[in-house]
Amino acid sequence: MRLTQTLIPTLREAPQDAEIPSHKLMMRAGLIMKLGGGLYTFLPAGLKALRKVEKIVREEMDRAGALEVLMPALQPREIWEQSGRYTVLKDAMFKIKDRQQRDMVLGPTHEEVITDLVSRQINSYRQLPKTFYQIQTKFRDEIRPRFGLMRAKEFSMKDAYSFDVSWEAADVSYQAMYDAYVRIFKRCGLRTKVVEADTGAMGGNFSHEFMVLADSGEDGIVECESCSYAANLERAERMTPKTETTTTDKAPEIVATPGKRTIDEVSAFLKLAPHDLIKTLIYVADGKPVAVLVPGDRDVNEHKLARALGGIPVQLADDATIVQVTGAPVGFAGPVGLKIPIYADSGLKTPRVSATGANAADAHLVNVLSGRDFQVAEYFDLVIAREGDSCPRCGTRMREKRGIEVGHVFKLGTKYSKAFDAGFLDAAGNRQIIVMGCYGIGVTRTLQAVIEQSYDENGIIWPISIAPYQVSVVVPNTGHAESVKVAEEIIQKLEAQGIDVLFDDRDERPGVKFKDADLMGLPIRAVISERSLAEGKVEVKRRTEKEKNMIPVSDAVTFIENIIRGELS
């Protein structure tokens, strides 16, 4: 492809609204253009790269035995009512009406559609297992679209769904997808970290996320410094810390703490470490208020809390409820004298002399002892894990990292198959329910994540597998006919081998072409100039190499082919 015939509008400066390196570089390298918040047009070069990611995904899905389908993005409201997710996801969905005023949604995901399909088409154990997948545009009314393609309102996703006769069989399908994901990301040149994750609105009981480690990542994860344990902060557990018991003969004593509501304010005022305070939070679980206690220096993990209380939805109580339950305004809640169930983090199991809210305005209690002054209904691991916590598996210290979630595999179970009555007759003629799994890859996000993980001060560094063009050809002086002729011959031969070549045929100064080649990040650069041709050679250099290789003209094509084959094999 000649640069003058395509459209790759490179920018010297990044648009002001681009924040992270990959977003800036996608804009600067002329891959995408913004239409509005979370909405992007793929320009020719960006699309070429995207198609290559899709191709890798397809090949690996097919290899894993998944069947490609294509489901409607536009879906009737009814199927969402049927799964019970219309309420759960309705704020995240784009909702529209057709001309008959029927409610429709733009699909944010496709469990409902695929399960409906399977419930109609699959009737026998002989038809199972089956895994279906599609690569399709998803729509989500994100609260805050961000970072270009990283979190967009419209994005391309590969979603797959497995259907099995049993939980054991589902494990096999799950593993097949897991393995395919490992291969996909590896082929895209990504280094990923697999972490245990929360299942969220998707439901199900088990999941793994594929994370690209990056400072700009929106997810926090912890990983053990010794064993293989790694988890999303939403799920991450920690071993109960060993704390020393402390005790006192003194009764709880009320201390006036006017206007001191936060842990920081109270600990500073009472001259106690935050750890010596107990943070009391009032939650509403399934309509009923409960008190949740955590050490003063920790935060509640609501996902863990919800799971601990039996998977019911929990939310922080509003101010009115807090006043009603504690008899005090927000900021002075404490466990002593509360008439509601009290759940506490396991870090508080060891009795310690603590300070708590006094359930009275502008007052706190000191010399509070659990067991003596209040009773905890049950202890759970309830706090958000953090750097320095002990690994739940082996007790070693854990460290915190940031990650970009590019893939997520779920063991769903029967949530959707039950809702859509997706069952089958087993060999004995008994009707059984299908066990499902679901598996997503953010295709557009993966593309950007590759850049986030691979760039330098000059621009993108594409892996050969998904570079829009594997080779860029630069002729410093396009006025030199011989250079152009040799360049065109080499390009023609490379393209005949199925290699994508971008020929910078612009009438620009050499410096401009070199800068743009680096910015676009094409993996191999061939320079054909009067100077090198005088020795019968052309210059070939990888994007990451400093040294130029001077290759005889007749060997150039083979030399380049070998680099590409070497990396793709």
Add this chain to the structure above:
RNA sequence: CGGGGUGUAGCGCAGACUGGUAGCGCGUUUGGUUCGGGACCAAAAGGUCGCGGGUUCAAAUCCCGCCGCCCCGACCA
């Protein structure tokens, strides 16, 4: 939705406080000189100053309302 910021040419910005013919750099067009790491000279095209209202002889500038976009928090591939 809460908090903060911002909107002036395709991109990056100045002008606003103190109202008076809308500017700079990059990019684009034309001509010329240049030609291995974002050249130089000359000429030119390109703007409803986010939108609506108000104040004023006069508004990019002051006032009111709305909208877009970006950042920090709750959602997710």
